[in-house]
Amino acid sequence: MTSSLRPWIFAASILSFSAFAEPGENTYKQVCAACHGAGVLNAPKLGDKTKWTPLIAEGQVTLTAHAYVGVRGMPAKGGNPNMTIETFSDAVAYMASKAGGNWKTPNAKTLAAINKEIEARKAGLNQKP
Secondary structure: OOOOOHHHHHHHHHHHHHHHOOOOHHHHHHHHHHHHOOOHHHOOOOOOHHHHHHHHHOOHHHHHHHHHHOEOOEOHHHHOOOOOHHHHHHHHHHHHHHOOOOOOOOOHHHHHHHHHHHHHHHHHHHOOO
């Protein structure tokens, strides 16, 4: 290998490093960290086990669905109207896992349960008192 190729190979290896990010990590950094990094409006910070423990106890389906619709001070879809449930679910699982939860990227069955809970949550929010 010529020495002129080495810098390019090194640069390519650094640029492809983001391909090894955990599922949800990039979304967390691009969207969620704005609030969950600093604790804006009492958002649980990444890795804060004390604040995340009761949320993790709600369960992956419930917490993900309620957060996707909007809950407490959090806007729907984390404030990103183009966020898919798959991308959002990965980010929530990433954050929960950093605080001690054993959450993984949701499979098709879990996504179906999350979508069902989203619909139930929306119906409950739209009901008149």
